[in-house]
Amino acid sequence: MDLPAEVYARVFEIGVWKWGIGFLAPLRLTCRQWNDIVLSTPRLYGIINVGRGYIRKQLDLAKSAPISLTVPSSSSIAESTENILLSTARNWIYADIPVRFLITIGSGNALGGLQSLHLHSWFLDSKGKEIPSDVFDNFWETAPKNLQYFSAMNAQCRSLRPLLTSSIIDLELHRPTGRDSDSLAQYHHYNYWGRALRPRLPLDLMCDVVRRLPRLQRLVLAHAELTRVLESSAPARILLERLEELDLTDIGGIAHLLSRLQVPALRTLNANQTSSDSSNVTWKVVFMQWSQEGWIPLELHTLEMAACLEAADMPYFEAWIERLPELLRLYWDAEDIDIIPMLKDGKLASSLRELNTVGYEDFDDVLEMARNRKGTLRVLSIPYCGECNEAGKAEMLSLVDEVKCACLTCQMTGMSTV
Numbered sequence: 001m002d003l004p005a006e007v008y009a010r011v012f013e014i015g016v017w018k019w020g021i022g023f024l025a026p027l028r029l030t031c032r033q034w035n036d037i038v039l040s041t042p043r044l045y046g047i048i049n050v051g052r053g054y055i056r057k058q059l060d061l062a063k064s065a066p067i068s069l070t071v072p073s074s075s076s077i078a079e080s081t082e083n084i085l086l087s088t089a090r091n092w093i094y095a096d097i098p099v100r101f102l103i104t105i106g107s108g109n110a111l112g113g114l115q116s117l118h119l120h121s122w123f124l125d126s127k128g129k130e131i132p133s134d135v136f137d138n139f140w141e142t143a144p145k146n147l148q149y150f151s152a153m154n155a156q157c158r159s160l161r162p163l164l165t166s167s168i169i170d171l172e173l174h175r176p177t178g179r180d181s182d183s184l185a186q187y188h189h190y191n192y193w194g195r196a197l198r199p200r201l202p203l204d205l206m207c208d209v210v211r212r213l214p215r216l217q218r219l220v221l222a223h224a225e226l227t228r229v230l231e232s233s234a235p236a237r238i239l240l241e242r243l244e245e246l247d248l249t250d251i252g253g254i255a256h257l258l259s260r261l262q263v264p265a266l267r268t269l270n271a272n273q274t275s276s277d278s279s280n281v282t283w284k285v286v287f288m289q290w291s292q293e294g295w296i297p298l299e300l301h302t303l304e305m306a307a308c309l310e311a312a313d314m315p316y317f318e319a320w321i322e323r324l325p326e327l328l329r330l331y332w333d334a335e336d337i338d339i340i341p342m343l344k345d346g347k348l349a350s351s352l353r354e355l356n357t358v359g360y361e362d363f364d365d366v367l368e369m370a371r372n373r374k375g376t377l378r379v380l381s382i383p384y385c386g387e388c389n390e391a392g393k394a395e396m397l398s399l400v401d402e403v404k405c406a407c408l409t410c411q412m413t414g415m416s417t418v
């Protein structure tokens with residue numbers, strides 16, 4: 001088969017990302033054509049993973065091609081090698097690097113080509129000293145102007161601000177914190193069960209971060225406790241016109257933030273262990289706000305609610321769902337709150353095509369729901385094998401294209417598809 005060289009080059013590129021630069025050697029021995037393609041595509045050598053490559057040799061072969069640099073947090077790297085890598089910063093398009101690299105670079109002006117930045121090792125510099133939280137505030141002048149994808153692990157939101165540019169469309173923050181001091185102590189803070197405590201993130205700081213990113217299309221937040229400071233310091237409304245995906249895992253006090261976010265283009269909302277804090281600002285407030293004119297995400301098609309809601313939120317949840325004309329998929333997991341009674345008569349969320357729940361629901365109700373939906377439900381995953389007889393099972397299969405049992409036994413034995 002004769003494919004254009006550019007297609008081969010693209011495939012080789014994917015291979016280098018996956019298996020490292022060693023992937024190229026056997027390719028070059030395969031035939032003259034492939035050898036020529038490898039040698040005439042310097043950007044293949046620009047995919048550098050410290051710890052899986054020959055950095056100096058690779059940089060020679062990469063010439064002035066764009067560089068995608070990965071420096072794992074675990075890798076040890078000689079100072080001289082680090083300096084060589086830093087000298088190529090103007091060619092970076094992708095960088096997954098420790099924070100200390102950015103401190104040395106000192107300005108976003110040197111990172112004009114950078115599209116994707118992923119920061120880790122936030123706490124320690126190369127000499128093992130703790131990095132202060134205002135590290136970028138004092139000297140970092142401009143954010144990288146073409147940055148689109150940004151993620152940070154254990155970052156202090158306060159120090160992120162000078163790096164954030166309005167070109168960012170994708171933001172991921174894992175274990176972000178807002179604390180000015182004590183970050184290292186907090187990082188190592190574990191509770192009695194050995195689970196890391198959620199770092200605290202003041203609401204006004206988080207609002208300030210998203211307000212800087214009007215083009216955001218995807219926001220991922222994981223493991224943090226949003227804390228409310230003075231009510232007046234957080235804005236009442238932040239419009240993110242383009243936000244399509246919100247992914248929240250283990251976030252406390254989320255309603256403080258969500259009830260302020262106006263996200264009319266939202267298509268996917270995944271919320272996991274994302275409950276209210278001890279105050280009375282719960283999901284109920286979010287659903288009330290998101291039911292207002294101009295706030296309803298009319299294109300929302302995928303909704304995951306796992307260990308989020310309480311019984312008192314349910315009437316507001318139901319009223320909100322009623323306003324979502326495009327809802328196709330619902331993943332439901334809530335202790336002691338059944339979802340089927342709400343969906344049983346088939347009127348609410350009539351657009352629903354896929355329903356996944358992990359709680360034990362009354363099988364007769366499930367069957368009635370499937371009947372009332374008149375074949376519109378395509379996929380159903382629910383624990384049911386111990387709950388029904390053969391006739392019930394047969395009727396269920398006649399009503400729904402794909403039925404999976406979500407009970408623990410079926411999940412573990414892989415027998416879940418009927």
Ligand SMILES: [Zn+2]
Pocket residue numbers: 383384385386405406407408409410411
């Ligand atoms: Zn089962």
